[in-house]
Amino acid sequence: MEQAPPILHLDPLFLVVIKPPWLLSVPGRGPDKQDSVVTRLARDFPAIREVHRLDWETSGLMLLARDKASHRALSLQFQQRSVEKEYIAQVAGRIAEAAGQIELPLICDWPNRPRQRVDHQLGKPALTLWQCIARDAASSRLLLRPHTGRSHQLRVHLASIGHPILGDGLYGNPSSAPRLLLHASRLSIDHPGSGQRLIFDSPAPF
Numbered sequence: 433m434e435q436a437p438p439i440l441h442l443d444p445l446f447l448v449v450i451k452p453p454w455l456l457s458v459p460g461r462g463p464d465k466q467d468s469v470v471t472r473l474a475r476d477f478p479a480i481r482e483v484h485r486l487d488w489e490t491s492g493l494m495l496l497a498r499d500k501a502s503h504r505a506l507s508l509q510f511q512q513r514s515v516e517k518e519y520i521a522q523v524a525g526r527i528a529e530a531a532g533q534i535e536l537p538l539i540c541d542w543p544n545r546p547r548q549r550v551d552h553q554l555g556k557p558a559l560t561l562w563q564c565i566a567r568d569a570a571s572s573r574l575l576l577r578p579h580t581g582r583s584h585q586l587r588v589h590l591a592s593i594g595h596p597i598l599g600d601g602l603y604g605n606p607s608s609a610p611r612l613l614l615h616a617s618r619l620s621i622d623h624p625g626s627g628q629r630l631i632f633d634s635p636a637p638f
Contacts, residue, residue: 436472440493440632445502445624447477448632451494453611457485469494483507487584489599492519492616493634497624505624510581518618519576519586520636523595524608527572531563534589538582547602548584550592558582560589571598586614613638 441448456468473480483495483506497503509515537555541547559579566573596604598613615636
């Protein structure tokens with residue numbers, strides 16, 4: 433039996449776990465895609481429901497509700513963009529600037545699913561703020577703050593400015609790192625019961 437992801441916060445209303453890379457957030461189609469964060473946690477928390485998802489290759493903080501009311505309350509925070517999310521990424525190339533933003537609309541690249549692409553006519557608005565926190569001759573370490581939650585947003589945005597995330601097989605060079613170097617490192621939400629602002633942190637494992 434596969435081990436459940438480490439639980440960072442256990443609450444009567446929700447859980448925060450640290451998703452490892454190469455694990456689906458939720459079950460997919462087909463018997464070979466049933467192993468996921470949700471299915472592993474459901475053994476101990478039968479009513480568990482994901483509030484948001486991380487890519488299969490991405491690691492880091494993931495929020496799950498333990499009942500329907502909490503799921504509605506937490507999902508609403510994501511819809512209203514009151515949730516604050518931060519990611520750490522190691523990207524190809526030395527970025528000269530200290531910080532910046534990427535505002536490019538995104539849409540599913542249907543013939544090449546699950547890839548997404550920039551589309552200025554049909555794409556949905558997407559905004560990513562970034563800050564360079566370290567750099568060397570070949571790569572840069574970035575703190576990323578997505579203001580929208582489009583599929584593959586961080587990966588497409590960084591590739592679009594010529595700095596794909598290391599290890600990204602869809603938008604960069606898969607052999608540049610042993611895994612996708614993207615980690616959900618901080619999550620800030622309002623408690624669905626008390627309304628208290630909570631901040632959860634997980635250091636990047638790379």
